[in-house]
Amino acid sequence: MEIDHKLFNESHIVLESKAKSQQEAFQELAELAFKLGYVTSVEALVAGFTKRESESSTGFEDGFAIPHALIPEVTKPAILFLRMANGVDWKSMDGKPTKIAIAIIIPGDKATELHLDVLSSISVKLVDKGFRDNLKHAKTPQEVLTLMGSDVKQSKKVVPTGKTIVGVSACTTGVVHTYMCKELLEQAGAKMGYNIHIECQGQKGLEYEIPKKMLDEAEVVILANDVGIDMDRFIGKKVYPCGTAPVVKDAEKVIKDALAKGYIYGESNDNSDFIANSGRGKPAILKHLLSGVSYMIPFVVFAGLCFAIMSGIAKGTYGDGFGFGSSWNIGQTAADGHVITLADWGATKNFNLLQMAHVLMIINNIANIGFGLMIPIMGGYIAFSIAGRPAIAPAMIVTYMLVNPGSGLWWDFNGALNLNGGVIDAHQPF
Numbered sequence: 161m162e163i164d165h166k167l168f169n170e171s172h173i174v175l176e177s178k179a180k181s182q183q184e185a186f187q188e189l190a191e192l193a194f195k196l197g198y199v200t201s202v203e204a205l206v207a208g209f210t211k212r213e214s215e216s217s218t219g220f221e222d223g224f225a226i227p228h229a230l231i232p233e234v235t236k237p238a239i240l241f242l243r244m245a246n247g248v249d250w251k252s253m254d255g256k257p258t259k260i261a262i263a264i265i266i267p268g269d270k271a272t273e274l275h276l277d278v279l280s281s282i283s284v285k286l287v288d289k290g291f292r293d294n295l296k297h298a299k300t301p302q303e304v305l306t307l308m309g310s311d312v313k314q315s316k317k318v319v320p321t322g323k324t325i326v327g328v329s330a331c332t333t334g335v336v337h338t339y340m341c342k343e344l345l346e347q348a349g350a351k352m353g354y355n356i357h358i359e360c361q362g363q364k365g366l367e368y369e370i371p372k373k374m375l376d377e378a379e380v381v382i383l384a385n386d387v388g389i390d391m392d393r394f395i396g397k398k399v400y401p402c403g404t405a406p407v408v409k410d411a412e413k414v415i416k417d418a419l420a421k422g423y424i425y426g427e428s429n430d431n432s433d434f435i436a437n438s439g440r441g442k443p444a445i446l447k448h449l450l451s452g453v454s455y456m457i458p459f460v461v462f463a464g465l466c467f468a469i470m471s472g473i474a475k476g477t478y479g480d481g482f483g484f485g486s487s488w489n490i491g492q493t494a495a496d497g498h499v500i501t502l503a504d505w506g507a508t509k510n511f512n513l514l515q516m517a518h519v520l521m522i523i524n525n526i527a528n529i530g531f532g533l534m535i536p537i538m539g540g541y542i543a544f545s546i547a548g549r550p551a552i553a554p555a556m557i558v559t560y561m562l563v564n565p566g567s568g569l570w571w572d573f574n575g576a577l578n579l580n581g582g583v584i585d586a587h588q589p590f
Contacts, residue, residue, distance in 0.1 A: 167278065168239040168308060171196060173301035177244045182258075185248055186210065186227070189240050189263045197235065198265060204233040205265065216332045216386075219252030221408060222292055223259040226282060226336055232268040232468070239264055239278065241304055243296075253408055260295060268461070280339040280362075282308075287343045325354045325415065326370045327382030329404065330361040330389055332450050337404040338362040341384045341411075348411035356415075358382075361389060380422045382407075382414065387451035388545025395426040452542035456534045463530025470523040473516075536560040 174192065179185040183206070190205035199205045208229030212218065219225040240263040247257020264278055285291050291307065298304045327345060331337035342358040349356030357374050360367040375381075381394050383401040400418035407414050539559030543551035 167237055168241075168305065170301040170305055172239060173241040173304050175243045175298070175301065175304070177242050178246075179242070179244050179248060180246055182213070182248055182250055183210075185242060185244065185261055189227070189242055189261065192240055193234075193238065193265055196238070198238045199231075199234050201233045204231055205229060207231075208233075208265075209263070217251040217253075218336065219250030219258050220286060220340070221252060221254040221256070222289075223247065223252075223256060223296070224286055224292060225250045225252065225258045225261045226264065226286075227261055228264040228266070230266050230268050234265045234267045237264075237266045237278075239282075239308075241308070253405055268465075280335060283336040283340045284343045287340055287347070323354050323379055324374055324377045325349055325356045325380055325382065325418070326374050326378040327356070327358045328361060328370075328385055328389055329358050329407075330385040330387050331404045332386045332454060335363055337386070337408065341404050341407040342368070344407055344411040345382065345384070345415070348415055352412060352415060354415070358384075361385070380418045381425075382418045384414075387454050388448065388541065390544075390549055391425060392549060397425055398422040399425045448542050448545040451545035452538040452540075455541040456538040459530050459534040459537055463527045463534065466523050466527035466530065470520050470527065474520050532564075535563045 172192070174188070177185065177188055179188050186206045186209040187202070189209070190199065190202040193199040193205055194202045208231040209227045212227065212229055217225075218227045242261040242263065244259050244261070247259050250258035250261075252258055262282055264282070285308075294307050295304065298307060329338045329341035329345070331341070338360050339362070342360055345358050346356050355374075357370060358368065359370045375393065375397070379398065381397050381399045383389070383399055384404050384407045385401070386403050400414075400422035402414055402417070536556045536559040539562075540552045540556035543555030
């Protein structure tokens with residue numbers, strides 16, 4: 161995609177950064193964003209970059225990194241370019257220092273197609289070695305701007321061998337590595353003479369779905385996934401789990417290994433451990449946890465946004481003491497000493513404020529529902545990562561029971577069975 165000049169222009173480019181550490185780079189990027197009016201807090205943006213980095217490194221090979229942050233303190237989306245004179249340890253895939261950081265900042269309440277399109281576009285461009293080399297040696301900000309706005313077109317000449325390979329790409333965050341792996345595998349496959357198609361499962365959802373005809377004809381299915389995916393359609397097919405990191409390092413080797421070392425999914429008990437054998441060397445349990453977290457994040461973001469809107473309006477309208485109890489205290493004290501409630505507002509016929517409070521109550525309840533669902537969602541998709549689709553429903557139900565001990569679904573420890581509101585409502589001791 162073409163990068164809008166409002167997102168990226170010459171004022172966003174630093175070619176001679178003196179940063180000597182990742183944190184210094186974050187600080188310089190945040191100060192630049194603050195100076196340009198894209199963020200209201202330098203500290204918040206540094207924290208946003210750091211938090212994203214704790215999930216998985218944004219450093220690639222060959223000295224490049226794409227740090228990104230989605231935080232409410234960002235006022236306008238932007239791309240920032242930092243070229244460091246000294247290499248910085250970024251925990252990159254190849255273990256080499258990072259010299260160029262292309263940072264993307266997006267307002268926390270506008271993390272939509274824009275954020276995902278920009279990230280995927282830049283990550284695909286970075287696959288091209290010529291593009292990377294040109295950025296390393298660009299002499300002026302205008303040259304960087306021209307390069308970033310150009311299209312990198314790869315020639316994919318397929319030798320008619322009749323061989324077909326398909327695969328799935330899905331990284332932890334569902335953005336950068338997901339699209340890089342697709343591009344790398346398809347380029348390598350074309351070079352080796354294969355008709356290859358890679359499906360992406362990321363933040364945008366399912367993209368480039370594997371056509372059924374290609375799946376039926378495929379010699380192997382490459383699983384470049386760091387999170388759990390639905391494996392039902394691959395039963396009886398030759399699969400090769402590897403995760404995203406090996407693809408970024410050497411896509412041609414992954415294809416060769418897939419053809420030589422793949423196994424028929426569903427033939428033996430060992431195949432159930434396809435997640436444990438993939439990814440970047442993380443323990444299997446961590447992969448399952450990350451898979452659950454990736455599905456939970458949208459609930460956290462939406463519920464948190466609802467709560468922030470409700471809380472901000474409530475405090476601005478009624479004061480800091482606004483409460484959320486059963487009587488919905490307004491936070492002000494009447495002459496007789498009691499705390500003013502919604503009923504008091506109604507008694508004074510101040511219907512505008514009363515209606516506002518009811519709207520805020522609804523938004524607060526929506527936020528509570530979101531926060532209440534996030535843990536069962538995480539539990540369900542951890543189970544999905546481990547055992548597939550049949551495990552989702554029971555895991556969600558059990559997780560809901562575990563985090564809601566007062567829901568009336570538990571045995572009464574005083575000796576009575578207590579399923580209040582359910583099919584049984586017995587209170588006699590056994």
